[in-house]
Amino acid sequence: MMRMDADRLYAALPAYLREADLNAGGAVTALFDIMGGEADRVARAIEELSESWFIETCPEWAVPYIADLLAVRALTPTENFSKRAWVAQTVGLRRRKGTLGIIGTLTRATTGWPAVPAEMFRRLATTQALRHLRLDAPATATVREPERMRRHDTAFDALPHTLDARPIARGRGRYNVPNIGIFAWRQQVYPLAAVEAAPAGPGRFLCDPAGRELPLWNPPSPLAADVPAGEADLPTLLDRRRLYLELEAMRADMAAGRTPTPLWFDDRPPVQLWVQASTSDAFVAVPSAELASADLHDVADARGWRRPPATLDYLDATGSTVTRAITAAFDPVRGRIAFPEGVEPAGVHVRHALAAPGDLGGGPYDRSTAIATLLGGREITWQVGVSRRRAPLPGIMLASLTEAVALWNAQPAGTVGAIVLLDNDRFDEDLTGPRTIALPRGSLLLLASADWPETPREGGGSDLRPGSLTARDRRACVTGDIAVAGTAPADALDPGALVIDGLLVGGALRVAADGSANLGELVVSNSTVLGADGLTIAGDHDRLNVTLRRSVLPALSAPATVPGLDVTESVVLGPATMPGARAVLSGATVLGQTQVRSITASDCIFARTLAATRRQVGCLRYSLVPPGSTGPRQFRCQPDLAIREAGAAADQAAIAARLGLAFETLEPGAAGFARLSWGSDPALTQGAANGGSMGVWRFLEEPQRRANLAIALDEYLGLGLEAGLLPAS
DSSP states (O other): OOOOOHHHHHHTSOHHHHHHHHHTTSHHHHHHHHHHHHHHHHHHHHHHHHHTTSTTTSOGGGHHHHHHHTTOOOOOOOTTOOHHHHHHHHHHHHHOOOHHHHHHHHHHHHHOOOEEEEEGGGGBOOOOOTTSOOTTSOSSOOTTOHHHHHTTTSTTOOSOBOOOOSOTTTTSOOOOTTEEEEEEOOOEEEEEEEEEOEEOSTTEEESSTTOOOOOOBOOOOTTOOSSOSSGGGSOOBOOHHHHHHHHHHHHHHHHHTOOOOOSSSSSSOSOEEEEESSTTSOOEEOOGGGEEEOOOOBOTTSSOBOOOOSEEEEEOTTSOEEEEEOOEEEETTTTEEEOOTTOOOSEEEEEEEEEESSSOSSOSSOOHHHHHHHHTTOOOOEEEEEOSSSOOBTTTEESOHHHHHHHHHTSOTTOEEEEEEOSSOEEOOOBOGGGOEEEOTTOEEEEEEOBOOOEEOTTSOEEOOTTOOBOSSOOOEEOSOEEEEEBSOTTOSSOEEEEEESOEESSOEEEOOOTTOBEEEEEEESOEEOSTTOEEEOSOOTTOEEEEESOEESOEEOOTTOOEEEEESOEESSOEEEEEEEEEEESOEEOSOEEEEEEEEESOEESSOEEESOSSSEEEESOBOOTTOBOSOEESOBTHHHHHHHOTTSOHHHHHHHTOOOBSBOSTTSTTBTOBOTTSOHHHHTOSTTSSOSSGGGGGOHHHHHHHHHHHHHHHSOTTOEEEEEEOO
């Protein structure tokens, strides 16, 4: 739309009128300015109204009005839910045909989970009419077909089943004529690029840099359709046999002169290796055709894992034997890598993917906002990078953590610094004794896993400037202990602080009692500590505040002089013993006994008894607090709430058993770590203040997502159909 331009209109007046107006003081000019300004406001208002006709361009205030106009069903707001996107999606869904396709798209839109809907009547073993035979639905299962048996009870099940009349919407039944099963993958899959594998013996490595046997996952394509075509488009566990068959077929095709048509090992394979023959050599990529998927179990004669043959034979187009080399084998179930006999590489980098319910512990997810918050507005003035892959720069780019800590310990008091671990490598170092991190008065050190991008200079070139961090796609592993000592004077009111972010620590974290033992703050954020001692504090440290943010610790212990504990959405696998601490916990899962001075807790799970010395201070809200605990007043806590609602005659033992804790797994790094089982009582899975799960995974808002799906399904399900959400992971 053309807007009114006051200058253009004034210029259209005859010259003698403009001259007369100029001589008279410019009254006409002022009038035209006013007219042009008002006309411009009207034009902008008309443009905004025209933009408000469309959900893609309308202002935020107009979204509810368009939703009301289209009678869009109101859903519960969640972290991954956008009302604008939901309204736009509704328009497309109402125009679309095909119940299954709509349900798949609907599930992704309301829950954020990839899903595959399935008509369960097609999986029933039924007596068929001769005039309408379904050859893909046999009446009996052929147990000698490995592929069919592997897919049993999955989204791609092809086995016949007997009738199950229980309701699928309640998660009890499955196979019935009106049922539609929605298989949803709830895990978040995090690709890791070029991770340094952990040595596990001659010619043997583990994909996890901390030396854990964790299964490998398939990183789904970001461009996959709303309803994925197959397993290769989904965040699934990698299947050992499926990958073995594809790699064997690839080698057979290449030997016979045919062009391979891989499904998994295309341009983005789920597993890729780089091998370093000796410490002086570069890492060389291993072609997919030289990899083998194998069962690398332990052999009985104590020789370690199985090792693959160096070559395999195939037939060419003429029937002659062709020998193909096998560089390495991997076991996607155990996360193992093995090389043929006599081959012992110096190092291995592996690209793979790990899975977790959400952003917790050491992971490659984006942590930029968290780091900015933890720094509290303080500007980093000193920074070094630690990398064995980049060229060293004296005082800037170092090859070891030990060198970086030595440089930091030489900095003056009051320095705000950062030690940045730049790669997904293992740092087999122990930062204790003379290598202990020292925190003088007023100093703050950030020890983080991140990238350090170069900042362009005016006139060309670039610099590595302090404070420039990209905290994503990195998760370094420090295999030893990390010790820190506060060296501020005992009477100093501004002792130093240490912030640890994005690390996988194979050892323990220790606060030493060296010097005056005056440390101000220790923050563990987005990190996983695997050492059995977890975090231990020695010395008085009577101003120390311990902060945990989305981290995992095996245990937590401190003397009675340590005054502060702040835990948010974290897991403590063992006891949390801080008898002098004023504890504030929010969305925490503590599996051992908890001992503090006073406590304020919300949405927490205390698996064992809680003991707070001061019972008149604080409050326990929406939490699981075991019987026998001593602490402040409780508000809507379990099992106390369930017992009171059941009445005096209730069987308290039966209620406690019903509310018993059942986790999918308690192994850090496993896909369902610390998540309540699917069949847990709703008093726990929906007992948090926001209606989510108690404990660390409240921020996933799974009950809200499931409720949103149920509301949305009611509009799109055909008459007589019933749908149920089935967890595929």
